[in-house]
Amino acid sequence: MAGLLHPGLVILSGAGLSAESGVPTFRGVHGLWEGHRIEDVATPEAFQRQPDLVHRFYNLRRAALKSVVPNAAHDALVRLEQGWPGPFLHITQNVDDLNERAGAKKLLHMHGQLRQVRCLWCRCVLEWNTDLEVSTPCPECGRTGRLRPDIVWFGEMPYYIDEITRALQTASVFVCIGSSGVVYPAAGLVRLAAESGCARRIEVNLEPADVSGRFTELRQGPATREVPQLVEELLADLSR
Ligand code: APR
Numbered sequence: 463m464a465g466l467l468h469p470g471l472v473i474l475s476g477a478g479l480s481a482e483s484g485v486p487t488f489r490g491v492h493g494l495w496e497g498h499r500i501e502d503v504a505t506p507e508a509f510q511r512q513p514d515l516v517h518r519f520y521n522l523r524r525a526a527l528k529s530v531v532p533n534a535a536h537d538a539l540v541r542l543e544q545g546w547p548g549p550f551l552h553i554t555q556n557v558d559d560l561n562e563r564a565g566a567k568k569l570l571h572m573h574g575q576l577r578q579v580r581c582l583w584c585r586c587v588l589e590w591n592t593d594l595e596v597s598t599p600c601p602e603c604g605r606t607g608r609l610r611p612d613i614v615w616f617g618e619m620p621y622y623i624d625e626i627t628r629a630l631q632t633a634s635v636f637v638c639i640g641s642s643g644v645v646y647p648a649a650g651l652v653r654l655a656a657e658s659g660c661a662r663r664i665e666v667n668l669e670p671a672d673v674s675g676r677f678t679e680l681r682q683g684p685a686t687r688e689v690p691q692l693v694e695e696l697l698a699d700l701s702r
Pocket of ligand 1: 475476477478479481482487488489490493555556573639640641642643644645666667668669670671683684685686
């Protein structure tokens with residue numbers, strides 16, 4: 463019943479959410495793409511051409527997860543998930559596992575996950591916490607060469623688009639945290655929310671994103687400061 467009485471809330475998070483945990487963002491100074499060409503490491507063609515290089519790139523990132531922990535913004539989002547009485551969905555573009563480690567349950571990874579691999583031979587998806595090599599056999603089918611990081615690369619379709627669209631169609635509040643708003647379709651979700659009648663669209667960012675004009679509010683500052691504050695306000699508003 464609560465779902466019918468209370469407004470729906472959709473969160474979209476990007477690299478800025480995990481930045482203060484020590485996970486590099488993609489764009490800007492010291493961003494991941496500064497040292498790599500996207501077409502060398504983050505496309506299906508790159509994996510066909512130079513699988514060793516692609517594996518090395520994701521192996522390093524997977525290993526780096528061992529030395530980072532969730533921050534105050536991840537924790538606050540879990541308080542929001544647990545305290546929100548209506549429909550709640552957190553869509554993340556991040557491939558780290560910091561939201562899960564903070565306790566998130568209503569979470570969709572639209573760009574895949576570093577700690578998962580996918581076999582292009584047998585289509586299995588497996589949890590994976592170590593390095594992956596071209597010679598690593600698939601634990602399910604035993605074949606080699608086509609086990610890949612379960613990451614949505616440029617030119618590939620993000621996951622869960624139907625679920626995401628459905629959630630946005632009934633949301634009254636949309637919050638986007640730490641995303642530059644240049645990668646579609648994620649960057650287009652704020653527009654979809656607006657067109658679906660979501661009246662309150664809040665951006666949390668160090669700098670306004672490319673799609674900032676579509677938001678109704680900007681909370682400018684670091685996620686670890688702005689997200690806990692926003693969460694307290696959203697939960698307090700419920701009891702008014
Ligand atoms: N607090 C809030 N926002 C921050 C913080 C912080 N501490 N640090 C950085 N930001 C903001 C930046 O201002 C920027 O707008 O986070 C955003 C990070 O942008 P990107 O690096 O482009 O990350 P994202 O938008 O998540 O990238 C989208 O691009 O390469 C692909 O698949 C990859 O999922 C990724 C997608």
